[in-house]
Amino acid sequence: MPPHAGRGRAGSLIPVLDVIVIAVDLVQKRDPAQTPTMEETVEDPPTSAVLLDHCHFSQVIFNSVEKFYIPGGDITCYYTLTQHFIPRRKDWIGIFRVGWKTTREYYTFMWVTLPVDLNSESAKQQEVQFKAYYLPKDDEYYQFCYVDQDGAVRGASIPFQFRPENEEDILVVTTQGEVEEIEQHNKELCKENRELRDSCVSLQKQNSDMQATLQKKQEELETLKSINKKLEQTMKEQKDCWEIELLQLKEQNQKMSSENEKMGVRVDQLQAQLSNQGKEMEKLVQGVQDKTEQLEHLKEENGQLFRSLTEQREHQKKLEQTVEEMKQKETTAAKKQQELMDQNMDLSKRLSENKMIYNVLQREKEKMEEENDFLKRENSRLLSYMGLDCESLSYQVPTSNQGGTRQDPGLVFGNPYSGIQESSAPSLLSIKKCPTCKSDFPDDVFDHNLALEQHLQTPSLSCPICDKTFPAKEKQIFEDHVFCHTL
Numbered sequence: 001m002p003p004h005a006g007r008g009r010a011g012s013l014i015p016v017l018d019v020i021v022i023a024v025d026l027v028q029k030r031d032p033a034q035t036p037t038m039e040e041t042v043e044d045p046p047t048s049a050v051l052l053d054h055c056h057f058s059q060v061i062f063n064s065v066e067k068f069y070i071p072g073g074d075i076t077c078y079y080t081l082t083q084h085f086i087p088r089r090k091d092w093i094g095i096f097r098v099g100w101k102t103t104r105e106y107y108t109f110m111w112v113t114l115p116v117d118l119n120s121e122s123a124k125q126q127e128v129q130f131k132a133y134y135l136p137k138d139d140e141y142y143q144f145c146y147v148d149q150d151g152a153v154r155g156a157s158i159p160f161q162f163r164p165e166n167e168e169d170i171l172v173v174t175t176q177g178e179v180e181e182i183e184q185h186n187k188e189l190c191k192e193n194r195e196l197r198d199s200c201v202s203l204q205k206q207n208s209d210m211q212a213t214l215q216k217k218q219e220e221l222e223t224l225k226s227i228n229k230k231l232e233q234t235m236k237e238q239k240d241c242w243e244i245e246l247l248q249l250k251e252q253n254q255k256m257s258s259e260n261e262k263m264g265v266r267v268d269q270l271q272a273q274l275s276n277q278g279k280e281m282e283k284l285v286q287g288v289q290d291k292t293e294q295l296e297h298l299k300e301e302n303g304q305l306f307r308s309l310t311e312q313r314e315h316q317k318k319l320e321q322t323v324e325e326m327k328q329k330e331t332t333a334a335k336k337q338q339e340l341m342d343q344n345m346d347l348s349k350r351l352s353e354n355k356m357i358y359n360v361l362q363r364e365k366e367k368m369e370e371e372n373d374f375l376k377r378e379n380s381r382l383l384s385y386m387g388l389d390c391e392s393l394s395y396q397v398p399t400s401n402q403g404g405t406r407q408d409p410g411l412v413f414g415n416p417y418s419g420i421q422e423s424s425a426p427s428l429l430s431i432k433k434c435p436t437c438k439s440d441f442p443d444d445v446f447d448h449n450l451a452l453e454q455h456l457q458t459p460s461l462s463c464p465i466c467d468k469t470f471p472a473k474e475k476q477i478f479e480d481h482v483f484c485h486t487l
Contacts, residue, residue: 045090045092045094045106045109045111045147046090046092046147046148046149046150046151047102047103047104047106047147047151056152056153056154057153057154057155057156058082058155059081059082059084059085059146059154059155060079060080060081060082060085060146060154060155061079061080061082061155062077062078062079062080062144062146062155062156062157062158063078063079063080063125064078065077065078065144065157065158065160066160067160067161068160068161068162068163069135069160069161069162070162070163070164070165071132071135071137071162071163071164072132073132074129074130074131074132075129075130075132075135076127076128076129076130077093077110077127077128077129077130077144077157078125078126078127079093079126079127079144079146079155080124080125080126081115081124081126082124085154086118087112087114087115087118087148088114088148088149089114089149090111090148090149091111091112091146091147091148091149091154092109092110092111092112092146092147093109093110093112093128093144093145093146093147094106094107094108094109094110094144094145094147095107095108095109095130095135095136095142095143095144095145096142096143096144096145097136097140097141097142098140098141098142098143098159100145103145103147103151103152103153106145106147107136107142108130108134108135108136109147110128110129110130111128112126112128112146113126113128135162136162137162138162139161139162139163140161141159141160141161142159142160142161142162143156143157143158143159143160144156144157145157239312242305242308246302246305249298249301249302250302252298253295253298253299253302256291256295260288260291263288267284360486361483361486364464364482364486365479367464368461368462368463368464368482371462371464372460372461372462375460375462376460460472461474461475461478463478463481463482463485464482465482465485466485468481
């Protein structure tokens with residue numbers, strides 16, 4: 001099997017797969033993506049709702065972007081600033097899931113570092129590092145995006161994944177027949193890729209048509225808003241006119257009522273005089289009836305105007321209730337904000353108190369360490385003062401034993417000081433308790449003096465408050481004991 005077969009497979013599959021992945025990503029951009037949240041940010045980055053068609057992706061170029069990154073490790077993003085692009089303080093680089101539509105859909109982000117000299121070549125090559133804790137945990141496709149402080153995208157990388165290495169990335173040596181099958185499969189993939197591109201072009205065209213339609217709808221909405229505003233103004237003016245007309249009608253009604261009364265009186269007075277003028281009287285009665293009908297008609301119009309006025313007042317009351325509810329909600333939100341600020345202040349105070357307690361304990365620890373060193377030196381001094389040194393004891397014991405077993409032949413009654421030496425030597429050898437910490441030695445220890453010396457040379461911890469002594473290996477018990485005194 002020739003060695004070039006495996007290389008041909010790896011070399012032909014990788015570009016085709018890259019093209020397919022990019023085409024699939026372009027199609028997936030039409031699907032809405034959930035906006036992930038960032039767990040730890042002191043300040044949210046500046047974002048906007050600007051669509052992809054209004055962004056410039058060529059002003060910042062991302063370099064050395066891997067096809068996938070292994071989860072659990074930090075990643076470094078390398079990028080290059082073009083000649084005509086000037087970075088600003090609030091610019092940031094975010095990791096976006098493929099298919100995002102606005103810069104508000106970032107998963108995590110890092111602030112960019114402003115170069116000292118923009119004209120130098122090194123200032124154009126920049127990098128930021130993303131910590132592993134804030135990186136995505138799924139195997140979806142993501143990409144780096146450079147966003148300026150206005151919320152506009154200035155550059156985007158190729159898609160990548162967060163997944164471990166698998167067997168697909170291993171170089172496989174195949175036969176010539178398998179290579180031909182792979183090439184045939186690649187042709188089919190290329191065909192599917194072209195179909196996906198055509199579909200992507202049609203989708204982009206539909207997107208542009210939808211945006212144009214949306215723009216027209218927005219213009220129509222603005223037109224309707226202006227018309228609505230004019231109608232509201234016209235209604236207000238007409239309402240004022242109606243109120244004026246209503247007052248005029250009321251005045252006319254009063255005048256006609258008074259005229260009607262006068263006419264009735266006049267008719268009563270003229271009944272005797274106009275007995276021979278029946279025809280004229282009929283005409284006058286007919287005129288009165290016409291005026292009465294007009295009066296009823298005016299009353300009906302007056303009632304309709306009054307009902308319309310009542311409905312408008314009810315609508316105004318509803319609007320006032322809505323405003324009052326909004327004010328109450330705003331007051332509740334302000335109270336909640338104040339409560340959160342108070343809680344933050346309490347937590348800050350508790351943190352300060354904990355820091356003060358820690359500093360006090362640290363100073364007490366240093367003080368106890370100094371006292372421990374002083375007690376060690378004091379123990380050494382007491383040992384030297386008591387004569388319990390190992391060399392001196394080993395030297396005195398044989399002397400006392402020889403004095404006890406052998407008497408001076410020149411003395412008739414023997415050495416009178418031999419009893420003192422014999423009695424003093426066993427007292428030194430019979431020390432079974434530490435004079436400092438009052439701890440007992442086991443009976444099976446052959447040389448108690450040597451054990452005492454080793455015990456005194458072992459570092460110990462002494463409580464500065466109650467003078468209780470602890471062995472050095474019980475340091476945790478000693479610290480708990482000292483901490484109990486502070487409670």
